[in-house]
Amino acid sequence: MVGDRSEGHLPVMVEEVMAALSPHAGSFMVDATVGGGGHAVRILEASAPDGPLLGLDADPAAVARAAVRLRQYGARVTLRQANFESLGTVAPAAGFEAVDGILLDLGLSSYQLADEARGFSFRATGPLDLRFDVTAGRSASAIVAEADTAELTRVLREYGEEPFAGRIAQAIVRERATTPISTADRLAAVVVRAVPAPRQRRRIHPATRTFQALRIAVNRELEVLPRALEAALGLLRPGGRLAVLSYHSLEDRLVKRFVTRERRGCICPPELPVCVCGHQPRLRPVGPQPGRPAAAEVAANPRSRSARLRVAERLAA
Numbered sequence: 001m002v003g004d005r006s007e008g009h010l011p012v013m014v015e016e017v018m019a020a021l022s023p024h025a026g027s028f029m030v031d032a033t034v035g036g037g038g039h040a041v042r043i044l045e046a047s048a049p050d051g052p053l054l055g056l057d058a059d060p061a062a063v064a065r066a067a068v069r070l071r072q073y074g075a076r077v078t079l080r081q082a083n084f085e086s087l088g089t090v091a092p093a094a095g096f097e098a099v100d101g102i103l104l105d106l107g108l109s110s111y112q113l114a115d116e117a118r119g120f121s122f123r124a125t126g127p128l129d130l131r132f133d134v135t136a137g138r139s140a141s142a143i144v145a146e147a148d149t150a151e152l153t154r155v156l157r158e159y160g161e162e163p164f165a166g167r168i169a170q171a172i173v174r175e176r177a178t179t180p181i182s183t184a185d186r187l188a189a190v191v192v193r194a195v196p197a198p199r200q201r202r203r204i205h206p207a208t209r210t211f212q213a214l215r216i217a218v219n220r221e222l223e224v225l226p227r228a229l230e231a232a233l234g235l236l237r238p239g240g241r242l243a244v245l246s247y248h249s250l251e252d253r254l255v256k257r258f259v260t261r262e263r264r265g266c267i268c269p270p271e272l273p274v275c276v277c278g279h280q281p282r283l284r285p286v287g288p289q290p291g292r293p294a295a296a297e298v299a300a301n302p303r304s305r306s307a308r309l310r311v312a313e314r315l316a317a
């Protein structure tokens, strides 16, 4: 398998993604979350000898790593450090105006998880940052230091679906009054103490939902994804395919809603007697909605456990 453990990040559902996007010689492809380049390598191999690939990542360190990993493909590869919400402007500016396939592999890579300085892991003793793009926006430690109880509760409830959001928010506000919560391990410890004992004994770490919520807030994940999906649709040629891998239900729900809306004709509210929207179907869902990783992949790469793959094909205008 390309992208084995020695490469640091195992590309998830790579065979399914390749079957869905089916790149071939000359295909124009976009990997909007190039990360460690695992999927990109497979795409470039399949689109040899001349298929160009545009790789984006919000994380400058990921772009630098991908540049090294993809160096052997020379001028076929264009890399940009950018948020995929700006796909609609970044891709045409890089010469990718109409493309055959687009991949969004959401979330974070194993490199980011392992980087103590980013704070993605509960055990990290470095700063609680949680930004994909460390050059922009507000870090998680700023939110944890400044948000009031009501705001923290809302973030944990809305983005983490955390049943103990109120208790955790109160604990954060209480604890930060004496010592700042500026590292991931300290936040994890505060959450562990705040939740009831049975929750502490579960297999999933009690702080999982808190970290998910803060990561979503810091990276505006639920805002940027719909923009990226819309932009992707605008770039795809008829017959071109979009593949989206998501790792939590909030993101998967957005992708599902998008595909459901774009496969339909009229999207007027049901109470309207006649269509006024003029909406035309723009996508055809392809394969299972959603696809899930095979048991063998989950056993080999537990990180793939929560993956959901949705694929859709651009219809002719």
Ligand SMILES: C[S@@+](CC[C@H](N)C(=O)[O-])C[C@H]1O[C@@H](n2cnc3c(N)ncnc32)[C@H](O)[C@@H]1O
Pocket (backbone or CB within 6 Å): 009, 010, 011, 012, 032, 033, 034, 035, 036, 037, 038, 039, 040, 056, 057, 058, 059, 062, 082, 083, 084, 085, 105, 106, 107, 108, 109, 132, 219, 224
């Ligand atoms: C799961 S990893 C991708 C791994 C890659 N497919 C591979 O095989 O190596 C997700 C990547 O998406 C990037 N990312 C997350 N949100 C982003 C956004 N809004 N815009 C651009 N990149 C983003 C992260 O920085 C991370 O490197």
